[in-house]
Amino acid sequence: MQKKTLIALSAALMIGAAPAAIAQVGTTGEAGAGQAPGMQQPGTVMPLERMPPATIEAAPQIDTQATIDEERVRELLEARGVTDVEDLERGDDGFYTASATWYGEDVDLRIDGVSGVIVEPERLNEDQIAYVLEEEGFSEVSDIEREGEFYTATAERDDSEYRVRVDARTGAVIEEEEA
Known part of the structure; x- marks a missing residue:
């Protein structure tokens, strides 16, 4: 495993991918099975605070101002x-x-x-929940109560009474059970 890692690091250095290669091959202090002491587990990324300053400076920067139109x-x-x-x-x-x-x-x-x-707003209010349920074909909406991130309500549809659960953030009907 060490030989493959060293070959991959050498190849990455030759093609200019040093920051990514160093970040992938950094040290963790404890060796895994078949791994030399001080080598990082395959597939893990070195924490930023352990990267050499040159690696951090050369790493691509994320555009935090990128927004949807x-x-x-x-x-x-x-x-x-x-x-x-x-x-x-x-x-x-x-x-x-x-x-x-x-x-x-x-x-x-x-x-x-x-x-x-x-x-x-973070979540819909009770009037909006009643509106959502009426749009979904329910009538006689009552007993609307918020339970964490969901609302429950009693409503009628097709001459049957239902207990309905609605996502408080999106208005999506999550569950409807005939009462």
């Missing part, structure tokens, strides 16, 4: 049940803000500019 944000919001999006703007912090209607309620949104996830 406004059109993609609008698509993601629409898929989440958000309508009437107005004043969509990207702030200097990388987050988008907007005013919109989300499951029947006027809301001010804050959206992660990298993932498109709605970060504010």
Whole structure:
């Protein structure tokens, strides 16, 4: 195993991939089965604080300002049940803000500019849950209670009563059980 590691390190150095090679071959202090003392387990990455400074400087930098564009944000919001999006703007912090209607309620949104996830408001309210269930074909929605990251409610559909569980962040109906 040592011979293969040394050959891979030598080859990487020759082709200019020193930072990646050094990061992959760093030391851990304890040897694994068939591994020399001081060598890192295959497939693991050396912690940043243990990398030589030259390796850190040469490593590719991640663009923390890379964000999705406004059109993609609008698509993601629409898929989440958000309508009437107005004043969509990207702030200097990388987050988008907007005013919109989300499951029947006027809301001010804050959206992660990298993932498109709605970060504010954190979860839907009871009126929005009732709206979601009515959109799903339920009627007589009652007894809405939040339980952690979910809401439960009682609702009727097709002359039957159901106990329904809804994701508090997305409005997705997770479970429906005839009561």
